[in-house]
Amino acid sequence: MxxxxxxxxxxxxxxxxxxxxxxxxxxxVSPLIQTYDENQPSEVHSSVSITGSWSGHVVxxxxxxxxxxxxAAFLAMEAEEVSEEDISDTLGELANIVxxxxxxxxxxxxxxxxxxxxxAPETSTRYPNATRISGVYGIxxxxxxSISMWHSSADNKEEKGE
Amino acid sequence: xxxxxxxxxxxxxxxxxxxxxxxxxxxFEAVEAGDGKEAMDLLADMTEVPELALIDWNMPNMNGxxxxxxxxxxxxxxxxxxxxxxxxxxxxxxxxxLAAGAHEYVIKPFTEGAMxxxxxxxxxxxxxxxx
Numbered sequence: 403m404x405x406x407x408x409x410x411x412x413x414x415x416x417x418x419x420x421x422x423x424x425x426x427x428x429x430x431v432s433p434l435i436q437t438y439d440e441n442q443p444s445e446v447h448s449s450v451s452i453t454g455s456w457s458g459h460v461v462x463x464x465x466x467x468x469x470x471x472x473x474a475a476f477l478a479m480e481a482e483e484v485s486e487e488d489i490s491d492t493l494g495e496l497a498n499i500v501x502x503x504x505x506x507x508x509x510x511x512x513x514x515x516x517x518x519x520x521x522a523p524e525t526s527t528r529y530p531n532a533t534r535i536s537g538v539y540g541i542x543x544x545x546x547x548s549i550s551m552w553h554s555s556a557d558n559k560e561e562k563g564e
Numbered sequence: 565x566x567x568x569x570x571x572x573x574x575x576x577x578x579x580x581x582x583x584x585x586x587x588x589x590x591x592f593e594a595v596e597a598g599d600g601k602e603a604m605d606l607l608a609d610m611t612e613v614p615e616l617a618l619i620d621w622n623m624p625n626m627n628g629x630x631x632x633x634x635x636x637x638x639x640x641x642x643x644x645x646x647x648x649x650x651x652x653x654x655x656x657x658x659x660x661x662l663a664a665g666a667h668e669y670v671i672k673p674f675t676e677g678a679m680x681x682x683x684x685x686x687x688x689x690x691x692x693x694x695x
Contacts, residue, residue, distance in 0.1 A: 424673035425582070477581050491578035498576065498622075499672045502651020510654060514622060516575070 409507045409551065411536045417503045418538050418549050421496065426475045426542075434540040434547055442539055442546040445469075447524040448493035448517050450501035455511035457554035458532060460501040462493060463524040468545035469493055490519045500549055524548075531555035568688070569593045569614035573603045573631065574649070575623040579672075583618050583649065586679050590689045592616065600626030604634060613641055616688055619666070621650035621657070629664055636665035645686055649674070 415436070422434055444463035451459050464472070466489075473492040474481040494517035505512045520527055529552050537550030570592040572583045577598075584594040595614060597603035600623060607613065617635070621628040628648055635641045647668040648661045658669050668682050683689045 421673045424675050428675065473578070476578050478585060488578070491576060495576040495578045499651055502622075502672065503653065506651070506653040510656060514651070516622065516624065 409504050409536070411538065413507060414500075414504070414536060414549060414551065415538050417500050420503075421499055426472055432543050434538070434542045436538060436540040437546075439539050440534070440537055440548070440550070442548060444524040444546060444548065446489065446493060446519075446521045447527065448497035448519040449527070450497045450517050451515040452501065452505055452508070452512050453515070454513045455509040458535075459529055459552040459554075460497060460504050461524060461550045461552065462497045462500065462548075463550070464493075464542075464547040465545045466521075468542055468547050471543060471545070472496065472547075486521065490521065493517075494519045504551065529554070567591055567593045568616065569595060569612070570616040570618065571595045571597060571603060571606070571614045572618050573597045573600060573623070573628070574618075574620035575599055576620070579620065579649075583679075586676055587616070587618070590680065590683065599623040600628060600631030600634070603631055607635075607641060613644055615643070616645045616647065616683070618647050618649045618670075621648060621652045621661070629661060632661065632664045632666050645688060647682065647686070649679075 427433055445466040446469045447461055447463035449459050449461040469489045470481050470484050473484045473488040476492045477488055497517045501514055505514050532552040532554045535551050535553045537548055539548045570587040572580050572594055574580045575598050580596050587594050597606055619628040619631055632646050635644055646666045647670060648666045649670045651672045653671045661669055668686060670679060670682055680689060
């Protein structure tokens, strides 16, 4: 069974704003400034997969510097103290939080995977038969950050009766 | 006076660090576990049961709901205050957790202030601790 996804870019942007307010910019001094450039580069990324009533992925991608700053903000550390493990943990949790909130907006019956983290560009990961359907693309403290949703085309085939 | 103890149960080390920072600020002594099973194992070895547990839902080995159910079934652990801290925000999931025995429910992302307010409502921190 497949359902029409009801999570649009405005919803995603609100979730991202909450994450920034809660963890990355609690003082409200360095928000994510949207560029709407879905082709902006990334050096690291994390993702969670959603299966069930809707199938797809939620992907957090950024430059390495942005990921390091995110980990520093998340863990209340200085950026130079941040380890690879800190970056990996933070990226995974960011994808998990946004993915969990996306899942909550989907019809019941959706399941969320544990996060996957790749300290490599988003383009290095292939999501078979998945299409990017929405995203928030922006600059945070001069560095690219994006959060995108990918819809698995296994659903598309069902929708088309294939 | 012996400090109160809080168990922080989350498979994300980053989230454990955030929660640990908050409870430590509130003068709790924090104990960490990476999943429900590890938390149960730690509890089995403790002579004094922590007053509070902050529990993620989605974890490997034993998830948060299973942990809550096990704690509630154990008379030795019945005084623990259980707070789910999770991205699971559907109404049905909240109802399940509360029915299983969780006292409160905090949805990620949360601010430090919101978490402290919840704990204050449970009588675990002085009112106005986040002001």
